[in-house]
Amino acid sequence: MSFSLEKILEAAASHPFYSTSITTALPSSKITLQSFPLIAKYQLHKFIISALESDPTFLRGTYLSPTGGTTGTVGSRFFFVTDTGENRRQREKTGQLMRDLGAVDENDVVLNMHSGQSLYRSLELTGELIEHAHATNIPVGVSYPDEAMVNLILQLRPNVITGTSSRILTFARYLLSRPEIDITFQKVLYTSEPLPTYQEEYMRKALRCDSVSSLLGSAEGGVWAVAPPSKTLHGSRPYREFVFRNDMMVVEIMDDDGAPVPTGEVGEIILTSLMRLRNPLVRYRTGDVGSLHRYTCAKNPEIQYQCLHMYGRHPDKSFSISGEYVDLVELERVMQLEKWGILEWQVIVDSDHVGSTEESVEFRVVMKDGTAEKDLLDDLRSKLVAISGGSSTITAKFTVKEVEYAGLEKGELANKIRKIVDRR
16 A cells, blocks of 8 residues: 555645645645655754654654664664554565566575664565565575575575675675585675676676666665666666656656756656655655656556666765765764864775775875874774774775875866765
């Protein structure tokens, strides 16, 4: 079951998330999607914190999902709060979508290597999606040792492997180091950031898989789109195709000024969920860029679908490390703390070499008052690791390097300092 857009907007108009920000005071019959401003993650965070403090019933019958960019200490985490029943109905529809597209179906046995620790719920989430797709779920988790994983695979013979791209690549690397192991998968279903071509090629070779697909979702929107299985590399295409149902999500594509772009053109992806009524998600700014296109599913032609060409995060707003997105706004907040004494900063994200799954993150900082003490830089590094997902999920090498302004990379045209330089 999903809700009509009219019902969602009517609920949102009186909901604390949006009631103070609607552009005009209109009767419910006159409220349109454009009556609502675009809303960002930090605004939702503010509203939810206020609700937790003022309404003792706010969490009753809800599902809490921690969202990226706020994953330091427990007290600093941001949880999006969804009605339990609405959450389960969305998962059921997404499982059907996975089945309709052939990502996972009743013929599959799935080795599930997602995380289910430290308040992350991806193991539970993907397990339920797999079961709604009528497949068999083997929930080994993210920490299962590779050698033990091999023994389990040889015993149960799963034909599908799923996990974050970084976890699957780590296991793929292990298999390539053990050529005597004879393991083949028919399908790979990965989550987190889209894989660049060289990493997907590496994964296909190691797992000997026939097709690769992935899921698209967030704490705010839930899992709502699926990349159809592909038997070939996406090559030089800078995007990944994701299919979604029109009765689950309304997607707008906006330019930098917040105006809609013509169909097929690229802009920021704005989401309005048709699955979430209790705590509506209306015109949510994802920070991702993409374009919309038509799509027809031969298996279920009576349902209306669209195809989203996902180009990834806006290059100036975030970057991904070990499958976790790090928000530029959160970094800016930390870097501006007076105790660090930082005047300017930049992030350099790199890999050891072409085809490598090992990542490195170098934070270049220009100090206000000359050279910083080593202990201060060590404390800063620990804080940056924490907001980037924490040591339990991040495997990349983190360093903090003190430089002069000349040591910061700048754009070729405007000569402006580039906050994020991704060399992968």
